[in-house]
Amino acid sequence: KLCGYLNKMGIKGPIKTWKSRWFFYDENKCRLLYYRTAQDINPLGSIDLSSASFDCKMENGEGVFEIRTPSRVFTLKAISKQAMMYWLQQLQMRRWEFCNTQSRFPVGSSQLVNEPLAGRTSRCCTYVVDNEDFLPLVKTPTEAVGLKAASLPAPQTSTALQNISLKHPWTEIQNTVYNICGSKQLWGNNGNVFSFDEFQEHPENVDEKQEAEVEAGRADKEGTLEDGRMEPRLNWIRKARWMNSGFPGSEELSREKNSVDKVSVLQQQILTLTEEVKSQKELVKLLHKALEAAQQEKRVSSMYLTAAEDKDRLELVRHKVRQIADLTSRLEALEQEKKELEQILTLRDSHIQELKEHVQLLMEKNHAKQEVIMALTEQMAREFSDPLQEANTITVETLYKQQEEIEHLKDDIDAYKTQNQFLNSEIHQVTRLWTSVAENEKALLMKCACLQARNCQMESKYLTVLRKLQEAVPGLPSSHAELVKNLIQEALQWDVKEETDEGFNLNPVSEYDEYGFMTVPDYEIEDWKLLAKIQALEIKSNKLRSHEIVEKPLRDRWNSIGELNPSAELKSLIRSGIPVEHRQGRVGRWIVSRHCSPVCGHYQRLLEQSRSTEHPACRQIELDLPRTLTNNKHFSSPTSQLIPKLRRVLLAFSWHNPAIGYCQGLNRLAAVALLVLEDEESAFWCLVYIVENLMPADYYSDTLITSQVDQRVFKDFLSEKLPRLMAHFEQYRIDVSLITFNWFLVAFVDSLVSDILLRVWDAFLYEGTKVIFRYALAIFKYNEEEILRIHDSVEIYQYLRFFTRMIMDGRKLMNIAFNDLNPFPMKLLRSRRSMHREELEAELCELEQIKAAYVKERAEQGP
Numbered sequence: 001k002l003c004g005y006l007n008k009m010g011i012k013g014p015i016k017t018w019k020s021r022w023f024f025y026d027e028n029k030c031r032l033l034y035y036r037t038a039q040d041i042n043p044l045g046s047i048d049l050s051s052a053s054f055d056c057k058m059e060n061g062e063g064v065f066e067i068r069t070p071s072r073v074f075t076l077k078a079i080s081k082q083a084m085m086y087w088l089q090q091l092q093m094r095r096w097e098f099c100n101t102q103s104r105f106p107v108g109s110s111q112l113v114n115e116p117l118a119g120r121t122s123r124c125c126t127y128v129v130d131n132e133d134f135l136p137l138v139k140t141p142t143e144a145v146g147l148k149a150a151s152l153p154a155p156q157t158s159t160a161l162q163n164i165s166l167k168h169p170w171t172e173i174q175n176t177v178y179n180i181c182g183s184k185q186l187w188g189n190n191g192n193v194f195s196f197d198e199f200q201e202h203p204e205n206v207d208e209k210q211e212a213e214v215e216a217g218r219a220d221k222e223g224t225l226e227d228g229r230m231e232p233r234l235n236w237i238r239k240a241r242w243m244n245s246g247f248p249g250s251e252e253l254s255r256e257k258n259s260v261d262k263v264s265v266l267q268q269q270i271l272t273l274t275e276e277v278k279s280q281k282e283l284v285k286l287l288h289k290a291l292e293a294a295q296q297e298k299r300v301s302s303m304y305l306t307a308a309e310d311k312d313r314l315e316l317v318r319h320k321v322r323q324i325a326d327l328t329s330r331l332e333a334l335e336q337e338k339k340e341l342e343q344i345l346t347l348r349d350s351h352i353q354e355l356k357e358h359v360q361l362l363m364e365k366n367h368a369k370q371e372v373i374m375a376l377t378e379q380m381a382r383e384f385s386d387p388l389q390e391a392n393t394i395t396v397e398t399l400y401k402q403q404e405e406i407e408h409l410k411d412d413i414d415a416y417k418t419q420n421q422f423l424n425s426e427i428h429q430v431t432r433l434w435t436s437v438a439e440n441e442k443a444l445l446m447k448c449a450c451l452q453a454r455n456c457q458m459e460s461k462y463l464t465v466l467r468k469l470q471e472a473v474p475g476l477p478s479s480h481a482e483l484v485k486n487l488i489q490e491a492l493q494w495d496v497k498e499e500t501d502e503g504f505n506l507n508p509v510s511e512y513d514e515y516g517f518m519t520v521p522d523y524e525i526e527d528w529k530l531l532a533k534i535q536a537l538e539i540k541s542n543k544l545r546s547h548e549i550v551e552k553p554l555r556d557r558w559n560s561i562g563e564l565n566p567s568a569e570l571k572s573l574i575r576s577g578i579p580v581e582h583r584q585g586r587v588g589r590w591i592v593s594r595h596c597s598p599v600c601g602h603y604q605r606l607l608e609q610s611r612s613t614e615h616p617a618c619r620q621i622e623l624d625l626p627r628t629l630t631n632n633k634h635f636s637s638p639t640s641q642l643i644p645k646l647r648r649v650l651l652a653f654s655w656h657n658p659a660i661g662y663c664q665g666l667n668r669l670a671a672v673a674l675l676v677l678e679d680e681e682s683a684f685w686c687l688v689y690i691v692e693n694l695m696p697a698d699y700y701s702d703t704l705i706t707s708q709v710d711q712r713v714f715k716d717f718l719s720e721k722l723p724r725l726m727a728h729f730e731q732y733r734i735d736v737s738l739i740t741f742n743w744f745l746v747a748f749v750d751s752l753v754s755d756i757l758l759r760v761w762d763a764f765l766y767e768g769t770k771v772i773f774r775y776a777l778a779i780f781k782y783n784e785e786e787i788l789r790i791h792d793s794v795e796i797y798q799y800l801r802f803f804t805r806m807i808m809d810g811r812k813l814m815n816i817a818f819n820d821l822n823p824f825p826m827k828l829l830r831s832r833r834s835m836h837r838e839e840l841e842a843e844l845c846e847l848e849q850i851k852a853a854y855v856k857e858r859a860e861q862g863p
Contacts, residue, residue, distance in 0.1 A: 001025070002090050004083075004145035008034065009075035018077060022150070025091075030098035032067070032091070038150035047074055049095050050102070051344055053351050054088050054426055055358070058415045067091075070347045081418075083144040088422060089137070092429055099433050314483065320462045327455045334448045341441050348434050352427065359423050366416050373409055376402070514580055515675045516634040517754035555579050564590045574766045575818060577759040577810070588677050588686075591765045596689035603681045606652035617654045617662035621647065628667045629750070635671055645680045646671055653687055660691065663700040665742075668749040672761065686765075690747075694768050696833065699745075705840060710744050710769075711737040712836040713829065714776060721777050721821050725784050732793040739800045744772055748804075756810040770826050771817075778817035782807055 002025035007018040021034040021044070030050040033043040047067055056065040063078040065088055078084040142148060380402070469484045513519055558579055564570065564587065578587050625643055629635040634642040649670045654661045669690055673683035691700060699706045715736065719726045729736060743751055748760055764771040780787070783803050790796050807813055817823075 001147055002094065002145070003038075003147065004087075004149045005038075005079075006034075006087070007077040009077070023076075025094060027094065027098070030095065049091060050098055051347065052095070053348075053355070053430055054091060054422075055355070056084065056088060056419055056422055058412070058419050068351060070344075079144050080141065081415075082138065083141045085418065085422065086138045086141055086145060089425075092425065096429060096433075099436065314480065320458065320465065324455065324458050324462065327451060327458060331448065331451050331455065334444060334451065338441065338444055338448065341437060341444065345434065345437055345441065348430060348437070352430055352434065355423065355427055355430070359420070359427070362416060362420060362423070366413070366420075369409060369412065369416075373406070373413075376406065376409075512633055513754055515754055515758070516632045517629075518631045518633075558582050566594075571766065575759075575763050575814060578762045583676055583758070583762065584678055588765075589682060592677075592682070592686045592689050595693045596685055598681070598685045602656075603652055603684050606655045607648055609655050610648070610651040615651060615654045615661070618651065620664075621650045621654070621662055621667070624664060624667045629671050631750075632671075632675070634675065642671070642674050645674055645683070649674065649680060649684045649687065652684055653691075656688065657691065660700050665745045666691070666700065668746045672747075672749055672757075676758070676761070689765075694764070696769070703844075704745075705844075706833075706837070707741065707745055709833055709836045709840055710773075711741055712840070713832045714740060714744070714773060716832060716836075717773060717777060717824070718780065722780055722784060725780055725787060728788055729796075732791075732796055734793060734796055734800075736800075738797075740776055743776055744769075747772060748775065751804045752807065753805060756807060756813060759810055759814065768826070770824075770829055773829065774817040774821065774823060775813070777821055778813050779804055779807065781816050781821060782813055 004023060005020055006023050008021045010017050010019045021036065022038045022040070024033045024035070024043075025031075026033055026046075030048070032047040032049055034045055034047075035043050048069055049067070052067050052069045054065065054067055060075075061077070062081055063084045065076055065078070065084050067074040067076065076087075078087055140146070466484070466488050469487075554573070554576055557573060561570070561573075574587075582588075625647060626638060628646065634640050635646070637643075646667065650662060650667060653666065653670070660666075666687065670683060670687045673686040673690075674680070677683050677686060696706045698704075715726075718736065728734075747764055748757055751757075752760065760771065760775050783806070786803070787796065787799065790799055
């Protein structure tokens, strides 16, 4: 047992005094309890060591050390330096053992209580071996610590009242009364209140079961006035039983020398029995109340069972709602636990910083003292070099003082060395504890993310069930149909933003993402609004699941990249997605500048030209500006900040490339470039890079001939990669180019959700147009089974209108595009384009000939 007498610094206003206290370590709660004497039964207070740190300062005096808790600093003093180092080392070991155990098992777990002693000892020994590198193991000072020290008289103070705690008068009175009543018997047997043999000599006299029931009843009434009165009574009952267990009442009465002592003993026993009867009465009252509560619950349950009807679908909905509520409560508990861990971590970080500053100060002091010693040593060497002069100038008394000063300095050096060793040990252990807390916090964050993702999935399934019920409303009874409508109305009123108001949220989904795109689509059709909510939940679920597992490692890999050079690793990283800070920074500009070097001042000259001369495409640009990215807050209003920038970029490009001027679709390409690169001139050069370098010639010409060629090439690839789906389209005469033409023209803008769209753009800007073919095929592969289940051409067209917005898993889509579909080389794409271009040009030439012949024939026929 770790126990012994220490002096504790007591502060009452400006007065500071040392008070002798008996300290005892409670290993179950990692607390250091302190009493006035070893014979007291109620502690005056306790020190929580689980989140405390230890410090010793040589300037405070020999044997003085500090225990720093988050709420208070305790200053203690041992009888010697050895006793102080023993206490500090033992407290470090006990703190390490407790924190290590807490990190392995949940608080309150039975495994923690029933853990074998050998297991705890092995971990403690592991710490001792690891800690010996900093501080050697201190021998136990048996005269100052341990149970044997309890039999020694308490250290004396200058006055009798000085050692009494004025802050705990009730505890002092209880301990005094107890010592007066039981001192004869206790000191007659053993003389030590902490000797556990006395508890084991008469175990049959202790009714532990009855006491446990009383304590259980007290726990149920916690927080009430009656509970505050019951605890002192239980203390008295325990004391009386303990006193009676050490001596039989009848034998003691026979040994008394006078009747007064006999009467006092009988009165004490009557008082004890009276208190026990009162406690039993209170226990009966508590049991009666518990019985009434159980009967009430039974009656409520019976009424619920008799009122149940056959409502399977509605009961399923209610069950899902209860599951959501349960998950929400668990999430709140984890959030609270995470906040507590953050507070503990903040306190420990601040304390580590204080310890580092203190160590630095001590090292500077030590260095200064070493310099003083060296100077004194050199001075003595110079003085001893001339014996005759020394004999004449230095007296024996001066030499004695110098030698005494040197001895004091050596003692100080030894003390500071010991202090540095302990502080190094304390820093090492606190650092390890901080690392353990950080790992636990990371595990809790991942667990919380999983729970939030599951919560989103449950809500998504709940909304899907509502959508199925919505479709079946015409066949439901009127009461059921009304209930379904109410539930749908409540679901539509749900707002994603309200989750962020509740405090902790790992990866909240707000109304807009970081680029300004709406996270919940604003569908005009009423039946699709519920579908929009499902999409928002799926987005959040995917982000939560990939946040810790994918996003953080990917961001770390991007942060570790130095100079950007084309490589297979860089291609793989770009396909996985560029983080926002890198996409808007050097990576986005580097990709554009690889093939399109900006010309200094060129953009400004184009702007001057557009201001001085009106371009023929100016009117069409003004018409297209309000229709650009209507689902983005930066372009949704004519007064939005990016609308003037977009106008200037399009006008500058129309003057830069007169052959194209302006084509519908360029406005969306320029808008995404503005969102990604933020800078107006960089967006202009990005648009130039896409039109003049990435896309083939004539892609945005008046005839759009190359765009039509790509649609034929895509149909060839679709027949080769997805033959079942292409046969399905041919069976119902579906022309996919009506859907995919816009994909290729604007690189999926306004077709995919923003997160997936920007990943597609990352790879598209780096690798070229083959990325558009791969992702277009991947989109059809992603939804192939759903399309094959539709057997009506009108329904197929309706599904193809919005099915790209239903894709939420960007990682899965990327794997399909670059791995599952057996990617094709750029050489094959060029040959297919060349072949289909020749065919298309021949067809167009034939049409022109037919048109010319028709016009000639009409001219010959005359009016």
